[in-house]
Amino acid sequence: MHPRIRTRTRIAAALVSTAATVIALTGCSGGSGTTGDDKATITFQEQFSDAETAQFTKQLAEFEKQHPNITVKLIRDNDASYYDKLTTQIAAGQGPDIARVEPPRASQFIAAGWVQPLGDAGGSAKDYFPASLKSVTKDGQLYGVPVDVSALALYYRTDLFKAAGIDAPPATWDEFEADAKTLTKGDVHGVGLFGGWGGFEFYPWLWQSGAEVVNSDQTKAVFDSPAAVKALTLWADLQKTAMPKGMAAATEDDLKGPFISGKLAMLTSGPWMLPSLKSAGIDGKWAVAPLPEGEQAATVLGGLDLVVLKNSKHADAAKTFVKWLMQDSTQKTWASALGYLPVKTSLYSDPAFKDDSSIATFSTVLQQAKTRPTVAAAGDIDTALGAAVQSALSGSKTPQRALDDAVAASNKALK
Structure with missing residues (x-):
């Protein structure tokens, strides 16, 4: 299957781990492991490329001084058995706090009860292309957010x-x-x-x-x-x-x-x-x-979704991370630095994107997109x-x- 089309040309054949990446985030609203002087470390399992890892680390570094009580450990796993390992971990009551997954996987995880609803952390459904939310919506609630659209x-x-x-x-x-x-x-x-x-x-x-x-x-x-x-x-x-x-x-x-x-x-x-x-x-x-x-x-529709897994021991901190990640300023910097399409519809009118005829075309194309089963x-x-x-x-x-x-x-x- 080719659910994440861009990844096919860049994923290495072997597992790569960059668990040493530790980043502080802002916007913590309190809750499990994040109140007072408590510190929470949340794990984010993903399949970033080298360029994505570098840009992600660069963007988050500015938040270290503002909110040192939450740290994020990136677990980069570009192995072909990524999903086999992830599902085994979740079924055993373990796994990361947050995972970046293909839309069909997000839908399956949500149906299995392995994902927590995001509340207001993901923003509003009107912020995104309708097709990009099909895999992460259940009973009118967002259980995940698209972090890459194509x-x-x-x-x-x-x-x-x-x-x-x-x-x-x-x-x-x-x-x-x-x-x-x-x-x-x-x-x-x-x-x-x-x-x-x-x-x-x-x-x-x-x-x-x-x-x-x-x-x-x-x-x-x-x-x-x-x-x-x-x-x-x-x-x-x-x-x-x-x-x-x-x-x-x-x-x-x-x-x-x-x-x-x-x-x-x-x-x-x-x-x-x-x-x-x-x-x-x-x-x-x-x-x-x-x-x-x-x-x-x-x-x-291609792309990837972000979900907070049910086994997370620091769900509030994980949702704080999601809320920061999906704000317009973070998404604008991410997309423009890497040459990606914005996942939020509001950004297509931003000067950083609206004058690019190719990106403008893709905004029309995304309105025609359908999701795979x-x-x-x-x-x-x-x-x-x-x-x-x-x-x-x-x-x-x-x-x-x-x-x-x-x-x-x-x-x-x-x-």
Whole structure:
């Protein structure tokens, strides 16, 4: 499964621990372990990159003098078994006070009773994009907050479009397919759509076709419908006519270079692509647009959520941390320093972001975002869907057969 898309290109294969990072926070409202002269140490388990760790530490250092009674110990765990270890800890009554997790995991943890409601620490629901709260809301209460938001959009080479006589990015599937074929010439390919990230890249097209992943009560997989087959057929046809060979096993890393060098006219990616393109020396030759529409507009929500776990012995201190983290000033500094999208809607009108046309486009894209299934078998469904995409792109199965097999595997997991 590819729930955290930006992470795939940066997570190391081995566990890294930076438990020595100790930071003081402000805003403590009192409570367990934080009253009077008492000191509370809370643990924050996450999967930061080196740049994120450096920026996080830098931002929090200013609070040390203001509130020395709360310290935060970062536990950086970039191992592939992150969630296996985390769930084992929680089930044993242990684990960190705070965890940074994928939205499907947040939903599962909340349903299992492993997460505490945040009260007013997370702010108001109106502060965030609606889709970003679906995984962390229960009975009208916030049990978590999005700390990273992303969604897939269309990146395109404006110079190649202009040379081909195309004056705007494709707005519909028909335009998209036609443009991809027109832009394919010589060693230049019109588009790259890949299967190496499981089903993640395909979700938007599935939804755009009018298909759904599971039925309304989330008990049965239904992505073998005629609409879903139409979406996968579009991908399979483009592999034959307008995409580089081998897209079944390819990832974004295989396409970024050709896009930068002008050998690929279009690809789908998220906001994590922006910093590298802005520093690639191709200013004025690329732009971002919403994905072309099928029966409807849709894209897939990515990102990460923050939750306070039920086993926390310093819940008040942990919620104080969350409240500080989600205030506008903290989020503005974080997003602008790292080149990320703001998670709070109010920041898109801030001068630091509103004049960036790419970020403005992503604010529209995020309004179209949908979340992947949040059922316990979500990982199995994503794996099955990813296998279907790979089979169709490689030509080993027809789109219909690939989706039929994937639905059968998904329903077995759901039972």
